[in-house]
Amino acid sequence: MRIAVDGMGGDKAPAVVVEGAVLAAKEFGYDIILVGNNELIQKELFKKKSVPKNISVYHAPEAIGMDEPAATSIRRKRNSSISIGADLLKGKKVDAFVSAGNTGAVVCAVTLKVGLLEGVLRPGIAIIYPTLKDLSVLIDVGANIDTKPEHLLQYAIMGNMLQQYMLGKERPRIGLLNIGEEESKGTDFIKRTHTLLNESPLDFIGNVEGGNIYTGECDVIVCDGFLGNVVLKVSESLAQTMTIFIKRKLKMNLITKLGALLSMPAFRALKKEIDYSEYGGAPLLGVDGVCIIGHGRSSAKAIKNAIREAGQFYTLQINEHIVAAIKGMQKENNNG
Amino acid sequence: MRIAVDGMGGDKAPAVVVEGAVLAAKEFGYDIILVGNNELIQKELFKKKSVPKNISVYHAPEAIGMDEPAATSIRRKRNSSISIGADLLKGKKVDAFVSAGNTGAVVCAVTLKVGLLEGVLRPGIAIIYPTLKDLSVLIDVGANIDTKPEHLLQYAIMGNMLQQYMLGKERPRIGLLNIGEEESKGTDFIKRTHTLLNESPLDFIGNVEGGNIYTGECDVIVCDGFLGNVVLKVSESLAQTMTIFIKRKLKMNLITKLGALLSMPAFRALKKEIDYSEYGGAPLLGVDGVCIIGHGRSSAKAIKNAIREAGQFYTLQINEHIVAAIKGMQKENNNG
Numbered sequence: 319m320r321i322a323v324d325g326m327g328g329d330k331a332p333a334v335v336v337e338g339a340v341l342a343a344k345e346f347g348y349d350i351i352l353v354g355n356n357e358l359i360q361k362e363l364f365k366k367k368s369v370p371k372n373i374s375v376y377h378a379p380e381a382i383g384m385d386e387p388a389a390t391s392i393r394r395k396r397n398s399s400i401s402i403g404a405d406l407l408k409g410k411k412v413d414a415f416v417s418a419g420n421t422g423a424v425v426c427a428v429t430l431k432v433g434l435l436e437g438v439l440r441p442g443i444a445i446i447y448p449t450l451k452d453l454s455v456l457i458d459v460g461a462n463i464d465t466k467p468e469h470l471l472q473y474a475i476m477g478n479m480l481q482q483y484m485l486g487k488e489r490p491r492i493g494l495l496n497i498g499e500e501e502s503k504g505t506d507f508i509k510r511t512h513t514l515l516n517e518s519p520l521d522f523i524g525n526v527e528g529g530n531i532y533t534g535e536c537d538v539i540v541c542d543g544f545l546g547n548v549v550l551k552v553s554e555s556l557a558q559t560m561t562i563f564i565k566r567k568l569k570m571n572l573i574t575k576l577g578a579l580l581s582m583p584a585f586r587a588l589k590k591e592i593d594y595s596e597y598g599g600a601p602l603l604g605v606d607g608v609c610i611i612g613h614g615r616s617s618a619k620a621i622k623n624a625i626r627e628a629g630q631f632y633t634l635q636i637n638e639h640i641v642a643a644i645k646g647m648q649k650e651n652n653n654g
Numbered sequence: 655m656r657i658a659v660d661g662m663g664g665d666k667a668p669a670v671v672v673e674g675a676v677l678a679a680k681e682f683g684y685d686i687i688l689v690g691n692n693e694l695i696q697k698e699l700f701k702k703k704s705v706p707k708n709i710s711v712y713h714a715p716e717a718i719g720m721d722e723p724a725a726t727s728i729r730r731k732r733n734s735s736i737s738i739g740a741d742l743l744k745g746k747k748v749d750a751f752v753s754a755g756n757t758g759a760v761v762c763a764v765t766l767k768v769g770l771l772e773g774v775l776r777p778g779i780a781i782i783y784p785t786l787k788d789l790s791v792l793i794d795v796g797a798n799i800d801t802k803p804e805h806l807l808q809y810a811i812m813g814n815m816l817q818q819y820m821l822g823k824e825r826p827r828i829g830l831l832n833i834g835e836e837e838s839k840g841t842d843f844i845k846r847t848h849t850l851l852n853e854s855p856l857d858f859i860g861n862v863e864g865g866n867i868y869t870g871e872c873d874v875i876v877c878d879g880f881l882g883n884v885v886l887k888v889s890e891s892l893a894q895t896m897t898i899f900i901k902r903k904l905k906m907n908l909i910t911k912l913g914a915l916l917s918m919p920a921f922r923a924l925k926k927e928i929d930y931s932e933y934g935g936a937p938l939l940g941v942d943g944v945c946i947i948g949h950g951r952s953s954a955k956a957i958k959n960a961i962r963e964a965g966q967f968y969t970l971q972i973n974e975h976i977v978a979a980i981k982g983m984q985k986e987n988n989n990g
Contacts, residue, residue, distance in 0.1 A: 385835075385836070387836065387838060449895075450895060450898060450899075460833060463833065463840070463841055464841070495884060497796060497799065497879075497880055497883040497884065499721075500721070500723065502723060504799070504880070505799055505800070505880060508880075527884075527887050528883070528884040528885065528886065528887030528888035528889075528890075528891060529887040529888070529890060529891040530891070531888055531891060531892075532888075532891050532892055532895040533891065533895070543833075544833055544840070544841060544844075544881075545880075545881060545884060547833040547864065548831060548833065548863075548864040548881060548884075548885060549864065549884060549885070549888050550864065551863050551864030551865040552864035552865070552867055552868075552885055552888055552889060552892075553864075553888060553892055554864075554865060555864060555865040555866070555867060555868050555869065556867075556868055556888075556889055556892050556893065557892065557896060559785075559786060559868040559869070560893060560896050562786060563786075563924055563927065563928065564920070564921070564924060567920035567921070567923050567924040567927075568917055568920045570919060570920050570923060571919075573916050573919070574916060574917050574919055574920040576913075576916050577912075577913045577914065577915065577916025577917030577918070577920070578913065578917055578920075579913065580909050580910060580912050580913025580916065581904055581910050581913030581914055581917055582913070583906060583907075583909070583910055584900070584903035584904045584906050584910040584913070584914075585900075585903070587903050587906060588899055588900060588903040591899065591903075592896075592899065
């Protein structure tokens, strides 16, 4: 297994990425190719006590900033770590590409260079997140904001395969994010999507509201990339805001301060449970290769877990399952 | 001041509504007209030790359920508490109408019967919510899902007036909910809205992401009703989910249980701070009358606060300010 890792991606690159890659190389034994500025990456590697032999560096002189416009930066910076990472994936020099860099640029580079899986119309970013029950999948959280009902149907199929083969749900329940549960609710776009999902062989349980995202009633929730992106960011921000609110209040008096001290292990355990870094990164589904997008704020552990996830995604042949499922459904439609 | 209150609205109507109305009648001295099934409401009033004289009942034999389709139910149930409440507002028999009932039905009834303010194109539901800084306004959270850029511009104007005259912000900062801060981000619809807001005399600070909703960088955030509704419901649900997660973890062992016990006052204080019921209800902006929509799960206190809010909204002449602001902007456009 050979995995390319964007050495320049993320808020604390390359230090944190190098650390995560070293951890992953030791723990999983994959061949890891750090793509990025050779000098900067070697400097970080030099700081480590021991560097496993299955880590190497592929020089990419340029880097794309977290806030650079995606399409332009990919067009202009052909020698950026993201562009070269996508090139390596395209040329099958690696089995997977992991980046915690500029999400838009990663989506753009991988889609343009590697292309889409047979039958897939648009790529979608899936996040795997904890609910009150099990892990759920929300797709798309920002790859595609010019969305058609057919794209959402395919997101449902792709999310279904991810749940089934990666998370082990035998028959995932699929929901459509809407503003009410009744079939008549929502925009025309949503109603047309509802019809498509209803006619599909998927276990479509119907519309779900924003309030159902974290209850775990659905295993896969589909929405357009604009909505999904806002939902993702609101959720992250609200979890942080609540933590700040709680901390402020716990400073109320000596008793609550003592209470906070004693409760600390519980909060630490909770942080671990809801921490995105435990789950790795977000798979970019629909592209003809394995690509995992890490959070910009990824820690070394998050990078390590994203690399493990990339390896699993490859081994479990998720993409092959997606192609077969989409073919199967097209065949059914042609016969139907 | 005469305020009609939907006696049949909310999950625990009429009991909780009657209790809230009695509290409000005593505390604020408004004339309160409970609209709904006379027998059921009288029964609840009978349970009270003392009923203030400024409370009366207006019989409405029908009630619209929380999940009934909005438009149909308003057309069919002309004698429902919501329809009659809207009729009273239309006929200027009351100065304001408060309902914690079926939101869609309230929007539909009030918009159809009372009509829109001069110059206003679409109504919008505004929520007032706590951030890490001050109270902010998010509009629209579900009145209008067939949104045009001009509607969002008007939402910004209406939210601006609400912040300025009700919450006391001299020059509210307005943000447009988007998936990135750069001007080039988002759908065509969002880009056209961005241009309109940029050309307006409002203090438009540009695009804001989902992550900025709770930080308080903006005083008013505008978005279409579909997005706003999902954001609202995700937020409510996530806050609840986090509470459940925290409670589960605090049961870890004896020490964390003791910690939880000692921290309790802090959590209670927090609950009060972030509790929607402290802020009353959500004003339906753009209609030619005062209408406050309460949460379906409203407590008696929430009903009381929604009634207070309705009184303030009327006294502070928010609607007159909205009409003047929209006229002023149209004049400017004609001259420009």
